[in-house]
Amino acid sequence: MRNIAILRDGYSDYLVIKKFLQCLFGKHKSEILSDASFIDLESLNIVNPLTKYLDKASKKNDYTFHSVEANDLIKELISIYYGCYNRFYTEFDSVTNKEIIIVNADAERLLNDRATYFVDWAYNVKSLINLSIERFYEEMVKQGYPYESLPFIIPLILFPSSEILVASCIYDITKERLRSLTPNPGLKTKVYGTHSINEAITNGDLPRILEEYLVEEKLEEIYKEIPEARMLMHSLSS
Amino acid sequence: MFTKIGLKNFRTHKDSEIELDDTTLLIGSNNSGKSNFFSGLHYFSRLVSLSNPDRGNPKFQNNRPNVSTELKGNNYFPQKHSLSKEDEPIGFSCEWSLYQTKITYTLSIYPDLMFEIINCREVLELVSPNYNEIHTNGVESPATRLDLRKIIKNSNSKRKDIIADFFQNLSSFYYYNFQPSFLKGEGIPLVFFGGKKQPATKKNYIKEFRETNWYPNIPSEIGKEGSNLQDVLAYIKEYEEETYHRFFGYLKRFVKNFNGLIIKDGELKWQFDMGGSNFPFYEPDKISDGIVKAAAVALLCSLKNPPALILLEEVENGINQKKLSEFLSWLTNASDNSTKTQFILSSHSPSVIREFSNKLDFVYNIHLRERDYVSKLTNLNDAIKPLVDMGTIQEDSTIKRNGKDVIQIKPYHLIELFYNGVLGEL
Numbered sequence: 001m002r003n004i005a006i007l008r009d010g011y012s013d014y015l016v017i018k019k020f021l022q023c024l025f026g027k028h029k030s031e032i033l034s035d036a037s038f039i040d041l042e043s044l045n046i047v048n049p050l051t052k053y054l055d056k057a058s059k060k061n062d063y064t065f066h067s068v069e070a071n072d073l074i075k076e077l078i079s080i081y082y083g084c085y086n087r088f089y090t091e092f093d094s095v096t097n098k099e100i101i102i103v104n105a106d107a108e109r110l111l112n113d114r115a116t117y118f119v120d121w122a123y124n125v126k127s128l129i130n131l132s133i134e135r136f137y138e139e140m141v142k143q144g145y146p147y148e149s150l151p152f153i154i155p156l157i158l159f160p161s162s163e164i165l166v167a168s169c170i171y172d173i174t175k176e177r178l179r180s181l182t183p184n185p186g187l188k189t190k191v192y193g194t195h196s197i198n199e200a201i202t203n204g205d206l207p208r209i210l211e212e213y214l215v216e217e218k219l220e221e222i223y224k225e226i227p228e229a230r231m232l233m234h235s236l237s238s
Numbered sequence: 239m240f241t242k243i244g245l246k247n248f249r250t251h252k253d254s255e256i257e258l259d260d261t262t263l264l265i266g267s268n269n270s271g272k273s274n275f276f277s278g279l280h281y282f283s284r285l286v287s288l289s290n291p292d293r294g295n296p297k298f299q300n301n302r303p304n305v306s307t308e309l310k311g312n313n314y315f316p317q318k319h320s321l322s323k324e325d326e327p328i329g330f331s332c333e334w335s336l337y338q339t340k341i342t343y344t345l346s347i348y349p350d351l352m353f354e355i356i357n358c359r360e361v362l363e364l365v366s367p368n369y370n371e372i373h374t375n376g377v378e379s380p381a382t383r384l385d386l387r388k389i390i391k392n393s394n395s396k397r398k399d400i401i402a403d404f405f406q407n408l409s410s411f412y413y414y415n416f417q418p419s420f421l422k423g424e425g426i427p428l429v430f431f432g433g434k435k436q437p438a439t440k441k442n443y444i445k446e447f448r449e450t451n452w453y454p455n456i457p458s459e460i461g462k463e464g465s466n467l468q469d470v471l472a473y474i475k476e477y478e479e480e481t482y483h484r485f486f487g488y489l490k491r492f493v494k495n496f497n498g499l500i501i502k503d504g505e506l507k508w509q510f511d512m513g514g515s516n517f518p519f520y521e522p523d524k525i526s527d528g529i530v531k532a533a534a535v536a537l538l539c540s541l542k543n544p545p546a547l548i549l550l551e552e553v554e555n556g557i558n559q560k561k562l563s564e565f566l567s568w569l570t571n572a573s574d575n576s577t578k579t580q581f582i583l584s585s586h587s588p589s590v591i592r593e594f595s596n597k598l599d600f601v602y603n604i605h606l607r608e609r610d611y612v613s614k615l616t617n618l619n620d621a622i623k624p625l626v627d628m629g630t631i632q633e634d635s636t637i638k639r640n641g642k643d644v645i646q647i648k649p650y651h652l653i654e655l656f657y658n659g660v661l662g663e664l
Contacts, residue, residue: 041659041663043267043659043662043663044658044659044660044662044663045658045659046658048657048658049658075629075630076630076654078628078630079625079630079631079655079658079660080658080659080660082624082625082628082630082660083658083659083660083662083663083664084663086621086663086664087663090605090607090614090616090663091607091608091609092609139627139628139629139630142627142628143624143627143628
């Protein structure tokens with residue numbers, strides 16, 4: 001059995017990503033992943049350091065990898081991955097490279113269309129996250145950890161928020177320019193019919209919508225419209 | 239003082255042990271096992287206290303009538319980890335030292351399912367330069383009572399006095415989870431009476447002392463939630479002058495205009511200097527939550543004969559962040575006294591955690607492992623070291639303490655780790 005930990009911002013993000021992964025595993029009939037056990041890393045999140053970085057970097061208009069802000073972000077992210085590693089260790093007394101950590105955060109920033117995902121700041125955020133993962137592995141190797149004892153860390157930074165995954169299953173997000181909606185209340189209301197996630201979870205609308213729309217048949221739409229989800233889809237499809 | 243303390247198979251604690259300093263901090267999320275740890279320590283301390291061979295002896299004040307010390311089913315079954323085997327022992331262990339003498343004590347309680355009795359096993363080992371002793375109860379043949387204390391008392395041990403001191407200390411653990419409404423005398427605790435829980439009767443220690451010359455054991459009488467605080471304060475105001483003066487000194491540092499306690503028409507009032515010619519006084523229910531909480535802790539720190547170990551839950555509740563350092567310094571002060579008191583605190587507050595940034599070796603994180611509901615304790619100094627080695631946290635320095643390298647870091651690093659959730663996972 002594989003254990004998949006999801007590092008997320010809010011509980012709804014956890015539900016969305018878990019359902020997304022279940023679709024992926026279901027569609028590809030993955031024997032290794034079909035009995036995956038999900039862990040909600042509720043106490044950890046990368047939103048604070050990411051927001052701090054984006055605020056500072058945008059003020060200086062410096063999204064380069066070697067800025068002080070980028071360096072601070074990487075350090076904080078390494079600590080957070082180490083926290084995830086420890087959580088696995090506490091829970092299972094050992095960690096293997098079968099374990100998976102999905103690093104999700106809502107960028108909370110708008111992309112006007114799909115192509116803007118590749119503009120400097122958006123692309124650099126994703127690249128910085130990737131760099132931080134590589135740096136984490138590097139530091140763990142220096143500490144003497146063999147690769148078999150390190151989890152597979154996959155980033156999933158969504159613009160502007162996790163609702164975009166669900167939206168892409170319900171609407172033609174390019175045509176309706178849903179990428180340009182603010183995450184709250186715009187996109188949340190469009191997807192769940194309310195801007196209050198608590199309400200959508202409590203009254204059952206959110207799970208119902210995920211069950212109805214976030215289905216295997218819609219994975220192609222997600223792949224087409226959400227470039228930031230593609231690496232994860234490839235990594236976990238085989 | 240106690241240097242190590244541990245529990246086995248007690249509720250969520252399958253095997254938990256911590257090293258103790260004057261003040262030790264437990265952190266961890268809700269439902270991780272902090273209260274279970276405190277309950278366990280308090281539970282075993284109470285059991286040892288009940289086994290005091292001098293209990294019931296009229297020449298010792300405060301010794302209530304002798305009660306049966308035969309272990310029963312409720313000494314074992316409600317306390318054991320729910321998922322453990324039916325006969326797996328629950329246990330307590332500790333290390334205690336005085337000057338160059340070290341005592342190690344272990345106690346385990348287990349059922350004999352065939353005979354439907356509860357047995358115990360006690361082992362005490364005393365080690366001092368050039369002299370060792372070992373005493374046991376229930377090891378060679380089953381024992382249904384914690385008789386080790388009595389066995390040693392009646393033995394030809396050369397160190398009876400120091401062992402008696404140890405047992406006295408071990409019997410003196412007090413567990414508090416102070417609640418403002420109780421501290422103000424508004425809450426009525428429930429106590430077991432006649433086999434069921436009933437509201438406790440209100441205490442009047444002044445009257446009792448006048449009529450019977452019985453003086454209260456203050457740490458016990460305050461009550462876990464602090465329900466008798468006001469009555470205990472009235473008693474110390476009347477009869478324990480030294481304690482009252484120390485209490486007043488502490489609280490005055492906390493609330494500058496606190497002018498003392500007065501008893502008017504038989505009721506305790508709190509007086510404040512508000513700049514006028516008269517000092518107004520107020521009933522306890524008019525006093526702020528933070529002040530009554532501080533008062534309870536100030537009283538514990540002021541006692542002439544304080545408990546050996548005070549277990550204090552959520553120490554920061556109701557205390558303003560600016561006052562927290564002052565508040566925690568009382569504990570340090572109390573533990574520096576010749577009558578040494580040790581504290582184990584639990585907290586959810588980054589403001590408390592930051593106060594321990596230079597003594598991470600005495601901070602423990604408790605996690606509840608979801609797969610088997612077992613609490614796991616990690617020492618923060620050990621847990622944080624990899625992050626320092628990775629360079630994600632910058633250490634100020636490393637000092638040696640008790641033979642260990644202790645990392646000193648800036649308080650703000652702890653705060654950052656707290657808010658990113660990393661601290662909770664270490």
